[in-house]
Amino acid sequence: GAGFVLREHQHIRYNPLRDDWVLVSAHRMKRPWQGQGEKPVQEDVPRYDPSNPLCPGATRANGKVNPEYESTFVFDNDFPALEPDAPEPSCLPGVGDHPLFRSASAQGVCKVMCFHPWSDMTLPLMALPEIRAVIDKWAELAVELGATYPWVQIFENKGAMMGCSNPHPHCQVWASNFLPNEARLEDRTQREHLQARGQPLLLEYGRLEAQRKERLVVENTDWLVVVPYWAVWPFQTLLLPRRHVTQLQDLSADERDSLASIMKRLLTKYDNLFEVSFPYSMGWHGAPTGSHLGEDCGHWLLHAHYYPPLLRSASVRKFMVGYEMLAQAQRDLTPEQAAQRLRSLPEEHYRTRAQ
Amino acid sequence: GAGFVLREHQHIRYNPLRDDWVLVSAHRMKRPWQGQGEKPVQEDVPRYDPSNPLCPGATRANGKVNPEYESTFVFDNDFPALEPDAPEPSCLPGVGDHPLFRSASAQGVCKVMCFHPWSDMTLPLMALPEIRAVIDKWAELAVELGATYPWVQIFENKGAMMGCSNPHPHCQVWASNFLPNEARLEDRTQREHLQARGQPLLLEYGRLEAQRKERLVVENTDWLVVVPYWAVWPFQTLLLPRRHVTQLQDLSADERDSLASIMKRLLTKYDNLFEVSFPYSMGWHGAPTGSHLGEDCGHWLLHAHYYPPLLRSASVRKFMVGYEMLAQAQRDLTPEQAAQRLRSLPEEHYRTRAQ
Ligand SMILES: O=P(O)(O)O[C@H]1O[C@H](CO)[C@@H](O)[C@H](O)[C@H]1O
Ligand SMILES: O=P(O)(O)O[C@H]1O[C@H](CO)[C@@H](O)[C@H](O)[C@H]1O
Numbered sequence: 001g002a003g004f005v006l007r008e009h010q011h012i013r014y015n016p017l018r019d020d021w022v023l024v025s026a027h028r029m030k031r032p033w034q035g036q037g038e039k040p041v042q043e044d045v046p047r048y049d050p051s052n053p054l055c056p057g058a059t060r061a062n063g064k065v066n067p068e069y070e071s072t073f074v075f076d077n078d079f080p081a082l083e084p085d086a087p088e089p090s091c092l093p094g095v096g097d098h099p100l101f102r103s104a105s106a107q108g109v110c111k112v113m114c115f116h117p118w119s120d121m122t123l124p125l126m127a128l129p130e131i132r133a134v135i136d137k138w139a140e141l142a143v144e145l146g147a148t149y150p151w152v153q154i155f156e157n158k159g160a161m162m163g164c165s166n167p168h169p170h171c172q173v174w175a176s177n178f179l180p181n182e183a184r185l186e187d188r189t190q191r192e193h194l195q196a197r198g199q200p201l202l203l204e205y206g207r208l209e210a211q212r213k214e215r216l217v218v219e220n221t222d223w224l225v226v227v228p229y230w231a232v233w234p235f236q237t238l239l240l241p242r243r244h245v246t247q248l249q250d251l252s253a254d255e256r257d258s259l260a261s262i263m264k265r266l267l268t269k270y271d272n273l274f275e276v277s278f279p280y281s282m283g284w285h286g287a288p289t290g291s292h293l294g295e296d297c298g299h300w301l302l303h304a305h306y307y308p309p310l311l312r313s314a315s316v317r318k319f320m321v322g323y324e325m326l327a328q329a330q331r332d333l334t335p336e337q338a339a340q341r342l343r344s345l346p347e348e349h350y351r352t353r354a355q
Numbered sequence: 356g357a358g359f360v361l362r363e364h365q366h367i368r369y370n371p372l373r374d375d376w377v378l379v380s381a382h383r384m385k386r387p388w389q390g391q392g393e394k395p396v397q398e399d400v401p402r403y404d405p406s407n408p409l410c411p412g413a414t415r416a417n418g419k420v421n422p423e424y425e426s427t428f429v430f431d432n433d434f435p436a437l438e439p440d441a442p443e444p445s446c447l448p449g450v451g452d453h454p455l456f457r458s459a460s461a462q463g464v465c466k467v468m469c470f471h472p473w474s475d476m477t478l479p480l481m482a483l484p485e486i487r488a489v490i491d492k493w494a495e496l497a498v499e500l501g502a503t504y505p506w507v508q509i510f511e512n513k514g515a516m517m518g519c520s521n522p523h524p525h526c527q528v529w530a531s532n533f534l535p536n537e538a539r540l541e542d543r544t545q546r547e548h549l550q551a552r553g554q555p556l557l558l559e560y561g562r563l564e565a566q567r568k569e570r571l572v573v574e575n576t577d578w579l580v581v582v583p584y585w586a587v588w589p590f591q592t593l594l595l596p597r598r599h600v601t602q603l604q605d606l607s608a609d610e611r612d613s614l615a616s617i618m619k620r621l622l623t624k625y626d627n628l629f630e631v632s633f634p635y636s637m638g639w640h641g642a643p644t645g646s647h648l649g650e651d652c653g654h655w656l657l658h659a660h661y662y663p664p665l666l667r668s669a670s671v672r673k674f675m676v677g678y679e680m681l682a683q684a685q686r687d688l689t690p691e692q693a694a695q696r697l698r699s700l701p702e703e704h705y706r707t708r709a710q
Contacts, residue, residue: 004442011444012533014457020536023436023461031434036515039391079386081378081678081685087359089366099552100560101584102369106378155677160391163674172677178367180683181375197454205455229456283681307680319518322510322527323436325662326638328535330436 015230028332037315045120054168073114082108108176115169124267131260139249146289149175159279194299202301206240222258227339232329239304246287246300280308370585383687392670400475409523428469437463463531470524479622486615501644504530514634549654557656561595577613582694587684594659601642601655635663
């Protein structure tokens, strides 16, 4: 329409992967912020603390002693949200099987995976072969847990702001006997898109973004990172392979190396944005496993979502609250503005530059 | 199943209003918490601060001076996410009308509504006629804005933890020319339920909860409050009328009085839970308005959602992060446990008791 200025005027955008919408109100960045500031991100983490249950050689809550690991280290979560042998809830007291009171069994496993033996290390500061070791371990767990479970959710909560209770670099892997909401949703939208247009949704999307470039953050031969057209979080990104690969374990050796490289570049930019160890939650989505392994999952494309909370500075986050919880996600700068800012940041980490 | 213990064993529960699931892992409350604590909730708010733009007589960012109001006071948000005359984005640069790059116009208004002239006042401490005045003003705005806009979202962010930038008791009203995600979702599920079962979803649900009682928090002749069977937030509640009323403006004078009463009782219990002014986001959902006013919206039931973040104490919240964002909401105590705790709390406010 006449007079529409992308940086000034609000509009809504459609998220084809979740079949929902986001309200983009670019002009809201002009608003002064008098609300809550966040505690400073902890930057003075000791490299080794024998009382930290994630450190090599430390004793965990259940009395087990960690090995003196030198690369990654995986163990069962001591307080798992999912356990393998939980009984079926067919007799929830007073509930019966009314359609408004539906429940189902939840079985699974929760694992913790340390990325590195040092507590003061983070992925962007790690060497490429160290990141590659993390990727290989992810693929290994996806195979191992995916043999039984239909969904293996690999995710990292980074920073206290994202509920992470331990600064030691680590992620979690929760495998379940059910397809979680986000998996069901993306399965449906990707399936419908393939039927309607003859190409996988995210493969088509990635190719278009590689041409248009305005939402591109970093790219290499095998991967690209964009602030998706429908991003909700201020600096949300989507990491996509260029090849039609549906699961982590199908990545070639070269693709794993180039993944390590693009992750390091993305996460370095993130840290450089506000010169702080950038908090986020991230996770991998790929074709379902377990009983789905025999099915045709060609509508899927492997991808990772990064959801970082910071908006204006190291201490001012975006709150997804009232309107967002009750009505619809709302963002205060356009995805193109966010991509442009990330793109223009150096690829050398501010902490190694400073030294 | 044999051996299933509600308080011990995880399961998933279906949310018929959002057509999704929640993972209930009751045993996770046993986990020690070493993560981020929240800043203490601000309890020492000055009653009157001339520099607070929500106070009577104060000058706002745009130079306007508030009246010396004595009850509620409504004004246009000085930094609105929605504006009435935003141009149509038919020409987003480089976007065209590809199905993966869909956008649409967003027009609307954002209003702020002060509940009371005093900054140190909160709804549970207000007198019933004062709360009744808030309800009347809500209904008035719903009529006024609903004449044009299909959705009028009334919501309150309470507490800095919920992104509320001003302690003065207030809510917001955002009206839009589109049905937001949550509205579309609840419209679909309620419509499907009425078709399938011949009764409105939430009317049937409320009647069953009134009989079963295990998730009931407070009730009176016209209203009931439950921790819904599918609650996601630890102490989430759903406020329902007993009568089939679809919009705030249709409430009778008696129903408005009894609503003021049940709100005061619920919010007093919330404050008493951790003896702190309890943070939450809340909002009203009812039948769509504007162009929908002529349609049959009998599948709707008016209701309010309360989403409070606190989990263990005044300073330990639930983080909806990695697994929740990437896979599925997860809760650490059962809805029945939460309801039982809220039910057993006194209905006299801890601050009036102490004096
Ligand atoms: O109340 P405010 O300061 O306008 O803003 C608050 O509520 C809005 C609506 O839920 C959110 O978009 C903001 O992130 C939040 O800080
Ligand atoms: O990493 P933790 O300490 O197990 O827990 C964190 O991540 C979980 C999975 O996203 C969330 O359910 C918790 O609320 C959060 O604090």
